[in-house]
Amino acid sequence: MNESEARREGGLPGAGGGRAADAVADALRQRIQANDLAPGAWLREARLCAEFGVGRSIARRALRILGEDGLVEIEENRGARVSATTAEEVFDLYEVRAALYGLAARFACLRMSDRAIGQMIDDIDRLLDAAAAGAPAEQIIEASEAIFGAMAGHASADAQRMIASIRRKTRFHFSYAALALAAHGGGGPYDHWRQIRAALPRRDAAAASEGARNILYFMQGEVARIMLAHRRQPQPMQRTAAPAR
Template sequence: MMTSRSRSSDPSDEAYERLRSGIMRGDVSPGQRLVEADLVEALGVSRAVVRTTLTRLAHAGLVEKELNRGARVRTVSEEEAVEITQVRSVLEALASRQAAERATDADVEALRSILAEMKGMLAEQDLLGYSEGNSRLHAKVIEISGHQTVQRLVANLRAQMVRFQYRTILVPGRGKESFAEHTKLVEAIAAHDGDAAEAAMRTHLLHVTDNLDRTKNNRPGGAGLFGRI
C-alpha cells in the first residue's frame, strides 16, 4: 500500500500525505478498516501521529471514525457521488474561466498535447488510458488557473470518488462525447475566452453527472460501469 518512509521534517504531514495518496489511488479500498497498529508499522510513525493523521483525513471526508470501532475509509453512496460531481462542476468551471484568463502559449501547448494523447487512446479503444488522460487534463486546467483553493477542494472531492473511478467512460458513445467536450474546453482556453471555458467545463461535468445518475444501478456482475471523470 505504501513505500518505506522518506525523509521529512514533519512526520505527521508525511504520514497524512502518504495515506491520503493511498486512498486516492485506490490502494486502500472504500470501507476498509484502518487499524492503528498496522499503520504504525506501515508508515513508520508513532501511534499518536497515526491518530492525528486519521483525524485529519476524517476532516477531509476521506475517513470515518466510529466510537469503539476505530476508523475506516469512507464509502460514498451513489447519490452522494452525483452531488460531488455537481459541486465539482461549479468549482472547475471557475478554474476554467481563470485558466482562460491566465494561460500562456506553453500552457495551451501542454493542454493540446494531453488532448492529442487522449485522442490516440480513444482511437485504440484504450478507454482506461483515456480516463487517465482525462484526469491529467482536468488537473492541468486547475493548475493553470492558479486557484489553490479549488485545487485543494477538488482533490478532496475526487479522492472521495474512488469507488466510482471506472464509470461513465465505458457508457457506449460516451468517449466521443467526452472528447468533443474536452476539445471545446481547450479551444476556449486557447482563445482566452473565459465565458466559453467556464460554460464548456460546466456542461462537461453536468453530462458526467447525468451519466452517473442514469447508470448508478447498472453494475453487471458487481464490477460497475466505472471510468475516471
C-alpha cells in the same frame, strides 16, 4: 535516534511526520480503492502502528487525511471506519466541482498571459491527441487535472482553497471516472475540451466556463451511473488505483 525509534515517531530518519502520515494514508487509500478494505471496515490505530511501524500521532494524522478525502468516517471514542459513499453524494460533489471548475476556466481566460494561453492550448492538444491514440484513461485524467490545476492558479486564494478541497473529496472517485472514459473511447468529454480550446485565444470566458462545467457534468452522470450499476451487482466491482494527488 535509532532506526526503530524513528519508525515509531514517523518514519525513517530524515522523513518528517507529515510525509510518514501521507505514506500511510496513500497505502490505505489504495486498499480502499481496490476493495481490499470494504465499506464499514474499522481501521484501528494500534493495528496501523504495528503494520506501518509508526506512532499513534502518525496513524491519527493518516486517518484524518482519509477523513478529509471522504474515505473514512471518524467516530468519537470508537475510531475510524471505511465510508460507504453513495451515488447521491458523488452527484452533489460533482455539481459543486463543476461550478468551481467553470469559475477557474472563466478567470483563467480573463487573466492568463498570451504565453500561458498558448501553453494551455498545447496541453489541451496533447490531451486530445492522447485520447485519440487510445491512451489509458488514467493518463487522460492526469492530463486534464493538470490543466484544471493551471486554470485554478489564476483564481483567488479562497477559490483555490475550495477547489483543492473538492478535489480531495472526489479523489476517491477517479477510478470510476477512468472506467467512464475508457467506456466512451474517443467520445465522452472531448468536444467540451475542444470548446475550451477554441475559447481561450478569443478570451471568451463564458464559452470556456461552459466547456469546463460540461466536462464535469459528463463525468458526474457517468460516475453516478457506474456507481448505481455497482450497487446492483452481487459482487463488488474492483476499482483501479486512482492517481495520487
